Amino acid sequence: MVIHDFPWPHAVIDDLVDPILQNRLAEFADRARQNEKFGLYHFDQVHWGEEVQRPYRSYLENLQSRLWEIKGWFPRYRSHDLLELTSHVAVQPAGYSYRPHCDHPDKIISIISYIAPEHSLGTGLHESESAPPSVMIDWLPGRSLVFAGGDGVTWHSYASGSSYRATLCSFFIRPGRDPSR
Numbered sequence: 001m002v003i004h005d006f007p008w009p010h011a012v013i014d015d016l017v018d019p020i021l022q023n024r025l026a027e028f029a030d031r032a033r034q035n036e037k038f039g040l041y042h043f044d045q046v047h048w049g050e051e052v053q054r055p056y057r058s059y060l061e062n063l064q065s066r067l068w069e070i071k072g073w074f075p076r077y078r079s080h081d082l083l084e085l086t087s088h089v090a091v092q093p094a095g096y097s098y099r100p101h102c103d104h105p106d107k108i109i110s111i112i113s114y115i116a117p118e119h120s121l122g123t124g125l126h127e128s129e130s131a132p133p134s135v136m137i138d139w140l141p142g143r144s145l146v147f148a149g150g151d152g153v154t155w156h157s158y159a160s161g162s163s164y165r166a167t168l169c170s171f172f173i174r175p176g177r178d179p180s181r
Contacts, residue, residue, distance in 0.1 A: 007127040007134040008154050009074050010147040014140065016062075017113045017168060021055035022142050025089055026116035028052070029166030032091045038164070040180065041089040060085055063111070063170060070109055070146065070172075077148035078108050086178045087170040089115070097159035100126045103149035104179035109172040113144040116166040126155035133157065 001013040028048075032038065043056065063070075063085060071077060103110050112123065123145055124133030137145045147154055158165070173179065 003073050004135070007125050008147070008150065009076075010125065010137075010145060010154075011070075011073050012137060013144045013146060014142055016111070016144040016146075017115075017142055018055050018059060019142070021052070021059055021168075022113075022115060024052045024055065025168055026141070026166065029089065029091045029116045029164070032166075033093075033164045036093070038091050038093045038096075040169075041091065042178070042181065043087050056087075059170075060087070063172075067109075067172065071148070073146070074109075074148035076150060078105065078150070080108050080174050082175050083108055083172040084175050085170065085172055086180075087168060088180060090165075090167045090169055092160045092165045094160055094163050096165065098157055100124070100129050100131075100155045100157040102151055102154050102156075103171075105149075105151060106174045106176065106179045107149050107171045108174065109146065109148050111144055111146045111170040113168040113170070114139050114141055115168055116141060117163050120163055120165045121159050121161040124157045126157065129155055131155070 001011055003011045120139045122137045122139040125135040127134050
């Protein structure tokens with residue numbers, strides 16, 4: 001894992017997602033792509049089966065146990081009382097792009113893990129909403145980008161390029177409604 005300060009604090013981790021979970025989610029994403037079923041798949045709304053649920057529960061337990069460590073990586077994060085952990089799998093079609101944005105104010109820590117395919121485009125980190133990417137987090141299945149969202153600070157964008165893009169998106173959020181729905 002490497003923690004960077006430019007253009008804003010973020011960590012890059014290549015082994016956060018267990019390879020078994022990674023492979024199971026990649027298989028799911030490939031089926032979704034083949035059936036042209038793109039979108040967000042929330043873990044509490046999709047029947048994943050025990051072959052996914054078991055490694056997913058271990059992943060969540062790992063993140064929960066590391067919350068204080070992860071928060072310590074960042075000099076600032078949004079104020080909160082309690083935190084909940086939620087995740088979804090995002091499967092976007094080829095040619096998809098999402099403009100520079102800062103995460104919703106209820107997202108305290110964001111963890112974006114690249115799942116599939118083998119080759120795709122990563123995530124651009126921007127100094128401002130209108131600036132080109134200052135840093136690109138290269139695509140590598142199993143790589144995770146971790147950051148503490150900040151209003152008007154943590155500008156990031158992504159695109160799928162010539163192939164589809166599947167990510168596991170996990171968030172420590174303020175209790176209540178998941179802002180990614």
